[in-house]
Amino acid sequence: MALAFDSSDGDYWKEKVISGGDTEKGDVDYDDELELNQFDGLPYSSRYYKLLRERKTLPVWGARCDFVNTLVSSQIIIVSGTAETGRSTQIPQWCAEFCLSVQYQNGMVVCTQIHRQNTVELALRVADEMDVNIGHEVGYSIPLQTCCSTDTVLRYCTDDMLLREMMSDPLLEQYGVVVIDQAHERTVSTDLLLGLLKDILLQRPELRLVILTAPSSSDRLLHHYSDVPLLRLEGPQPSEVVYDSGKEGIKDYLCSTLRLVLGIHHTQEPGDVVAFLATEQEIECAYAILRREAASLASSLGELVPVTLYPEKNDSVPMPAEEENTCRRVFLTCSPSEDLFWAVRSIRFVIDAGVQMRYVYNPRIRANSIVIRPISKSQAESRKQLIGPTGKCFCLYPEDTPLPAESVPHILESDITSTVLFLKRMEIAGLGHCDFVDRPDPEGLMQALEELDYLAALDDDGNLSEIGIIMSEFPLEPQMAKTLLASCEFDCVSEVLIIAAMLTAPSCFLTPPVALAHEALQCHRQFQHVDGDHFTLINIYNAFKHAKQYLCCSLEQWCEERFLSLPALQTADAVLSELTDTLKRIELPISPPAFGSKTNTANIKRALLAGFFMQVARDVDGSGNYFILTHKHVAQIHPLSVYGTEAPKQSLPEWVIYHKHTLSENNCVRIVSEISPYEFIQMAPQYFFSNLPPSESKGILQQIIDHGSAAPCKGKKKPQTMDSTATEEPSYERCVIQ
The missing domain is CATH 3.40.50.300 (P-loop containing nucleotide triphosphate hydrolases)
Incomplete structure (x- = not known):
């Protein structure tokens, strides 16, 4: 009953x-x-x-x-x-x-x-x-x-x-x-x-x-x-765990992982394999090698199917179709979490390299660094649990390895600007105190408050301003939220909505096999825009929407032929709809599309600079070495950019705005578009400009402010202006929304 x-x-x-x-x-x-x-x-x-x-x-x-x-x-x-x-x-x-x-x-x-x-x-x-x-x-x-x-x-x-x-x-x-x-x-x-x-x-x-x-x-x-x-709660104990017998562990864990996978496939009973590696590059390398080796295996061994799983790009494990039950899947992942595999009952083998990749944010230079470090004891034990009562776990490190008890909390290693904006919003709602389990780094907290102040999200008392309250309504990073607000002033909302959606979604560019890399590059070039990568994203999204509405072929085929990710573009489409609904809910104007006109291009750059003026760099020697104004680091443009490695050196812009900078092996800035110093001067707050560290680039900007012109560097073209009147009578009024 x-x-x-x-x-x-x-x-x-x-x-x-x-x-x-x-x-x-x-x-x-x-x-x-x-x-x-x-x-x-x-x-x-x-x-x-x-x-x-x-x-x-x-x-x-x-x-x-x-x-x-x-x-x-x-x-x-x-x-x-x-x-x-x-x-x-x-x-x-x-x-x-x-x-x-x-x-x-x-x-x-x-x-x-x-x-x-x-x-x-x-x-x-x-x-x-x-x-x-x-x-x-x-x-x-x-x-x-x-x-x-x-x-x-x-x-x-x-x-x-x-x-x-x-x-x-x-x-x-x-x-x-x-x-x-x-x-x-x-x-x-x-x-x-x-x-x-x-x-x-x-x-x-x-x-x-x-x-x-x-x-x-x-x-x-x-x-x-x-x-x-x-x-x-006492969980089931793993049936068999095999540790490395060496004192220092296996240094070349990628090769050891590949040997183990092939050994398992030749000698062990059926069951899927999960291999925990450290980086996406290792996953791509392992995938290519296993694909090649699988093609030459005897049919009597059954099919070996490598599957790549990247954190943040796809957080689900594909379930096998009935006809695939006879094959052995090898999941290659660098995800620090084992919870992705909680529902996969076919896993019998785990290969754990014992290391993980973490993005660690440095507030002094406003950039992430990639750090490889040991996993925690908690992660190690959870990975062993995946094999169930009948599987086997191979740990590529000695049993007495001193693993840390816990992973470092993300709040200690992340950019917390969005977090501080949210907490300021909660103060308005009456929740003035957040008792952190681990308090954020004071330097990171000060940098976040400074950044929100530069974005005009805080008033003189350190509380949320009216702009800050509106920014907090959007599920975007504060800089992008400010850019979207600025687009309402500059009548380019439709275009900035696309940029915000495409940058919020996972990357739409697929990484092809090495043999198809040149073909993929040629396909991506058809979308490139002379003014930069932000405009290229608009081209890609508009082409996707056109294909969705008018073309007879399937979207899967259309994306596959152009080496684009359909799930990423669909996510961008959904994000754009959500942002549009938010704009309507808070009654902000949405200007009609005008992409392609000179006025629209200039307005998009103004809107981008309203939010990302802290992410501007200058080519100091004409060879693609970009000096970042805020912290004096030098970086290169990512190879997949419009201004990538295959672009002629003489066509490289002197001044650029970028979306992301990661200190890693390639030390690249990503999503880059050309700007002029006049646009930067107009949009950057005066007190931000005053706080920039001394440099030759700052001196050039100061000369423009003082005299209305700048002596171009040797071998560089004179910076182009926003319009025909900018050179004759430059205006240095700050943007109204500041």
């Missing part, structure tokens, strides 16, 4: 669970009325009972009674265990039952994840286990996609989506239980949630917070929340 809850303290729910309230299919008398689903009032299906038997075999099930008791009596619970314990699927369901027991008086349940695809897959699995329809009682929200309704009682969402919700619901009043999953990953968004929820819990005593984390992070969280209840 349907359950009738009338207790406000959860006693009935607790009693039902402790007494074993779930009913097995064999216990149902089909001559009587079938037991009804407590969430939708319909009879349970036979599949529900089948899945229930599977659920009861999970390690987390043994802790159900303890969890129930603790949830009723405590406001915060920390649950320590690995993903293989079943914590991510079962605990949110029990929280939903808890909220149902009090008639949802305090709200529903939300469970955060860090990967979009995991969010969707968990919601689908839990809806199946609860015997309800996805999008109704169980739903999900990820960037650019929401599958929920007014009936939703349990919602999975990415951590950044829950933060966006807090802008309109700062106390999360629609939720009775907040579940923070994968807290040990320490993403910036998860750390923000952990810090803000500490304040929210004080204002909402009825709210429950459940934190799911790995064993290595539990002590740190216990200290942060002052010794709250902790439930420890």
